[in-house]
Amino acid sequence: MSEFRTPEQETYQFRARLLVAGMFILVCFGLLVARFVYLQVMRYDYYHTRAEENRIALAPVVPNRGTVIDRNGVVLARNYAAYTLEITPSKVADLEATITALGEIIDIQPKDRRRMKKLLDESKNFESVPIRNRLTDEEVARFVAQRYRFPGVEVQARLFRDYPLGSTGSHILGYLGRINERDQQKIEERGDEANYRGSNFIGKSGVEQSYENELHGITGFEQVEVDAGGRAVRLLNRTAATPGNNLTLTIDSELQRVVEEAFGDRRGALVAIEPATGGILAMVSMPTYDPNLFVDGIASADWKALNESPDHPLINRAIYSAYPPGSTFKPFMALAALETGKRTAWQAIADPGVFNFGGHQFRDDKRGGHGMVDMYKSIVQSCDTYYYMLANDMGIEAIARFMGQLGFGRRTGVDIEGEAEGILPSPEWKKRRFRRPEQQKWYAGETISIGIGQGYNAYTPIQLAQATAAVANDGVMFRPHLVKYVTSSVTGAQREIEPRPIRELAFKPAHLQTIKQAMLGVNREGTGAKAFRGAPYEAAGKTGTAQVFSLKGAEYRASAIHERLRDHALFIAFAPVEKPVIALAVLVENGGFGATSAAPIARLVLDYYLAGKHPAGPAADDPDAGEAE
Template sequence: MTVFRNIQQEIAQFRLRVLVAAVLVLLCFALVLGRLVFLQVIRHAELREQAESNRTAIVPIVPNRGLILDRNGLVLANNYSAYMLEITPSKVQDLDSTIDGLAKVLEVTPWDRRRFKKLCEEARNFGSIPLRSRLSDAEVARFAVERYRFPGVDIKARLFRHYPQGTLASHVVGYIGRINVEEQEKIEESEDPANYRGTQYIGKLGIEQSYEALLHGTTGIDAMETSAAGRAVRRLASQSAKPGDTVRLSIDITLQKLVEDLYGDRRGALVAIDPRNGEVLAFVSKPTFDPNLFVEGIDQDNWQLLNGSPDKPLLNRALRGTYPPGSTYKPFMALAALSTGARSASTVIHDPGYYVFGGHRFGSPENERGGMMNMHRAIVESSNAYFYSLANEMGVDAIHDFMQSLGLGQITGIDLPGEVRGILPSQAWKRSYYRRAPLQKWYAGETISLGIGQGYNSFTMLQLALATATIANHGLRNTPRLVLSVQDTSTDAEVPLTKQPPVNLGLRREHLEVVRNAMVGVTTEGTSARVFAGAGYVSGGKTGTAQAVSLGKNERYNAARMAERQRDHSLYIAFAPAHAPTIALAAIVENAGFGAAAAAPIARRVFDYWLLHQLPNEEDMAAVRKGQALAPLQAPRMAIPDPSSPPSLPASATTVALQP
């Protein structure tokens, strides 16, 4: 059978098939080309970065933390390097067995295990976590031999913070500690979170906390080429870390040590200020603590000793401890009376040894002489009746408004975190403080005790020292400050910190002179005259005795029958030299009784050092600690501060060379 083929039709089909095949081939090439353009052009930067990250590692370079010095250059905080045993949990299959194995090579205490477990719970990344710190050279050598057995475990050289003065000025200097979860969140929300990459520590207290931004420095980076196994092959790029700045304080550490030694085992606080510029010369809170305990995390035993102690060594009494000012309040009351016109300096008030108001008798100390009192004599002899009546005449709100300008019951603005306001009472304060309506009412009888620094009055020693310095500085109030200057470690340039201009309170010079002359009378003929007998300068001051607990009606104070912590506090405020003061202070010795017996003798030795460069001998020092000294007992020794003496470091540590 003959088959007829349609040649033309077959040719057309063939051509169609060739065309379809060509289109498919072209489409495939187009897809390949498009993909190539997408990868090589559009995603070029992204893929290049991924490729680089696969072969490179960015390693942060933690900067050396800045030094903290006293005003004479003595080191209060520095750094040293030591070896640390660290574990990367993500690279270890069984942490417990790994730690057990390490314990056979190196000493691993139960506290090391507890701290490691706690740090693991707090960790948010896959970085290494320290198990042991401050390894000796022998321990490093032992681990190096066994290292192959412990994948994910390594020894690294780390910088450690060290406080060579130990407990001295610990409330001022503060300490650093490991960054916790809350602090990490704040860092991540900050403007430059990358600056803390690789950093495990941050300032927790004192200057370490308030000047963290300057002390920390700037983190550097090393871009390292790595092998497939993650080993570093070579450095591709590097940006050096910038060490933290050196911070110089206004504190004189020799004076600070003198005061802390004078307190001995007693509790209390003292703040000394240069009234001309607000520089804090001594900032003492007793008892103190050792900040070195906190750097690597304090162990449970030491924490219990500090946190559970009834003496509260962790409380910064100078900054956060509030006390009734007692009779140290009287010079401020006198100045308030003169400034508001409530009473003139020549007005005479009879002091029979008590003051009666509303049928209630407000008493005076048994040894008070009484009689006719003008303002000068009332301050010199510390007449209670004079100031009871003055408080009644002025009223609580007038007292509040004037004392507020002196900084009492206010935030002073010192460059330390955590300052408290205290209480400067007023009718508005009482309405806001109490919730129940009957308690919100201010009664006239409550004003009476305010005149002698009792009642609701509650201030810090910092506030009292600032108010005293303001009187000494002719009514110019400076903001207290602890940092004098900052030295850039890159340029060695030391830059004084800009201070705020003083606030002129507008007090009349003749009013200030009345109060200042009366305070000089306190030290020459009044309640602290025996303490300052034979001093080579003239000073002004005021003793104070403040109740620690309230007494019952008709109950007389008898220290011998009271528990030690219920006895009166001993206070003293002072400035010197009287004609041109260069130092003003406020001091309290808790539960030590009369101001001239405990607080004033400390002030005398402070002035002797600052003005005459004299230090008390050991016999006199011991007598002051016992509250049994007035004027210095024997010839003092000359003070020869040695700011160049090198700090002592742990024997197993290697000192890091830092620029001063």
């Protein structure tokens, strides 16, 4: 800075500085222009897309779930619309206070709170969770009037599942439940997330689960313009949802009900199959449960009661529980003997009431034995000795091979999940089953009790029913199935399920005739005669008793042992013998002798199905019926 400056110098210096400032301004504005060009020209596409993404949201349109009806058109599962009160936790500051305040205008029970808490744990935070279902119109009106007090709380119209028959057929239908984390994972593995956006429920068991893809339908979408607050401003585009397909079951729901009533409060299972198609007419697992309990998200007390009951109502015994078939195994053994040439129908043995093998006595139920026993008599009177010898003659491999083709020890592939494999004993099975070499070895003595359906044998009632149906249908086997056809919701076209046989076993007609006649004899003059006295049709059958508890040498006396350790009672049947329309297997857990408790149930079922007779009540036990099996 100079000591002295003229005004001209000062003006000059000032103007120079203006020039500098001007240059600075131009640089700055140039910077801005560069930035605008960058944003609006070079990256236009990117920001354009971002703005569109901001603006457009896809709102799912949830499809109506398909309905389920039985073979006669009786509705088994349907939908109904109801109002729910839902809370979006992320939009609510104090959840507890909000619920308490809501409680002042709408009835909220402690169990509603508990259920909500459970759902909260399972769901993601941004989803709305119901606090109350099935609001009355009055409750809806009361809430709507005070809605302003409750941001983040909304009344929604939702579709709910309804099972009009309640507990009848609950194991077949299964139930819907809220989609939990594990379901979500499965949906993601299938790449089905898009179709489940907006869906709250998914089939958890039964056909609801196995036909989930048919029933669910295709989610539609609404393209909506949303504002920054996420509120829909206007509808841009709409793709309607495609409703789920409807299922028609092979089940006869009235028959199902009759069976359930016939069981009364006994535990057990029954599977009835139409032999000519494999269609399941009734599949009962007792006790049952009411699937409607699950629809709203089951209350924890109900869940606890179901889950912790010693009767295990949630288990589908018909497909999951494997039991020794007992004497119901004998007709199949007899058929095996004929087919493999080990026996002829008229070949008879002398039965001393005991079969000695390797220093061990295998005893017959009847002291002193049955005398001379041919194949017919062995089935009608259920002679054990005959089959001890037969099993020994055939050997385990031949038995396993023959029984395997009848479906024993294999999953039938019935169209619901949760089926058990059962155990078809064989040397290979033992090798797989056991670790230690000495356990892996098959002992010839083990084959003996296989012959009467004991030992390692363990089959599910559906396997037993399937094998019975195979015999009834002259060796033509169908995969047992619950769904008759699927009706497309769009075209109305019906798609049959399993119309073709899976296996045709070329049994000799004469052999089949022998077995059928013997089974008819069971109900005429044998162990099932009492139960089937006076039946207006000809039914083939076989009683069976499966040991739960092995008595080492001691005499078995039903009254003396705990109810849960008593033998399981079994019965297989098909009728009419000439042209069977129904084949079934019944199992009564701890029912004692098959003739005592299982055969009377079969009688009621056949009476209803073949003669249209409605039973008056549960089938009565018949304590005097055939002691010998």
